[in-house]
Amino acid sequence: GDSVTQMEGPVTLSEEAFLTINCTYTATGYPSLFWYVQYPGEGLQLLLKATKADDKGSNKGFEATYRKETTSFHLEKGSVQVSDSAVYFCALSERNAGNMLTFGGGTRLMVKP
Amino acid sequence: GAVVSQHPSRVICKSGTSVKIECRSLDFQATTMFWYRQFPKQSLMLMATSNEGSKATYEQGVEKDKFLINHASLTLSTLTVTSAHPEDSSFYICSAPRQPTSGYTFGSGTRLTVV
Numbered sequence: 001g002d003s004v005t006q007m008e009g010p011v012t013l014s015e016e017a018f019l020t021i022n023c024t025y026t027a028t029g030y031p032s033l034f035w036y037v038q039y040p041g042e043g044l045q046l047l048l049k050a051t052k053a054d055d056k057g058s059n060k061g062f063e064a065t066y067r068k069e070t071t072s073f074h075l076e077k078g079s080v081q082v083s084d085s086a087v088y089f090c091a092l093s094e095r096n097a098g099n100m101l102t103f104g105g106g107t108r109l110m111v112k113p
Numbered sequence: 114g115a116v117v118s119q120h121p122s123r124v125i126c127k128s129g130t131s132v133k134i135e136c137r138s139l140d141f142q143a144t145t146m147f148w149y150r151q152f153p154k155q156s157l158m159l160m161a162t163s164n165e166g167s168k169a170t171y172e173q174g175v176e177k178d179k180f181l182i183n184h185a186s187l188t189l190s191t192l193t194v195t196s197a198h199p200e201d202s203s204f205y206i207c208s209a210p211r212q213p214t215s216g217y218t219f220g221s222g223t224r225l226t227v228v
Contacts, residue, residue: 036219044157044206044219089156093210093217100147101208101217105156 002027006090006104013080013111021075021107023064023090031092033057033066033073034101038087047075047088080111116140117209119220126197126227134192134223136207143209146190147217148182151204160205163190197227 007022025031035047035057048057053068062077073090090104116139126132136146144165149157163169163184171177179201181193194201206222 034217042221044208044222046217046219100159100162102159103157 002031002092002094002102004090004092004102004104006088006107008105009087009108011107011109013109015082015111015113016079017111019075019077019080019084019109021088021090021109023073023075023104025071025073025090025092027071027092027094029094031094033064034091034093035062035064035073035075036089036091036103038089038106040086044089080109082111082113085109085111117143117207117218117220119207119223121223122221123224124226126225128198128227129196131193131195132197132225134194134205134207134225136190136192136209136220138188138209138218141209142187143190144187145210146184147208148180148190148192149206149208151206151222157206160192194225197225199227201225202227 004025032051034049036044037047038044048059050057050066053066056065064073064075087106087108089106091101093101118137118139124132146163148160150160151157159172160175161169161171161182163182165184165187169182179195184190202225204222204224207220208217210217
């Protein structure tokens with residue numbers, strides 16, 4: 001079945017540092033890929049998405065590129081802020097799986113001033 | 114747009130009682146709603162998929178009689194935790210696909226504490 005693997009956290013960075021959170025996936029078809037963010041005490045929010053190979057999703061300074069050859073969708077940000085501290089979830093969905101989401105384990109990011 | 118309203122956001126109940134959690138799609142019709150559970154410091158686990166007008170599909174290991182799901186209309190799905198026990202304490206969250214490739218809209222989640 002489908003699966004998503006993320007790097008384990010927590011990831012602790014200083015403000016303005018470069019961020020990479022790795023995400024790789026296995027899927028039987030051609031999934032859509034997503035990054036969701038969960039801020040403390042809140043629900044999940046869609047951060048960005050990509051629906052086909054080589055697509056780049058971007059939002060709020062975060063980027064991720066759909067790499068079919070390496071089955072990856074790594075999340076990057078050039079300069080993190082304290083307000084980026086949250087848990088980040090990589091996820092995929094496939095039409096032949098009823099479009100339900102398969103989540104990675106989540107990566108907690110802590111940014112220190 | 115594409116807002117899912119989930120409530121209550123927090124609930125504390127006594128062991129043995131039942132708790133109902135509601136998810137409403139406010140500006141779109143949700144023929145399908147997914148219910149997830151999140152244990153502390155763990156990822157989201159899909160519990161069940163509710164479909165409007167038909168029985169919910171439960172994931173392996175999820176007790177159907179304990180977690181009752183009803184999707185009676187195109188804008189409302191409910192999850193009832195029956196005879197709750199402390200081990201049911203968790204964060205429950207629903208989501209609905211407005212358009213599958215556009216992402217999913219999540220409710221704000223319900224923190225259930227059973228004492």
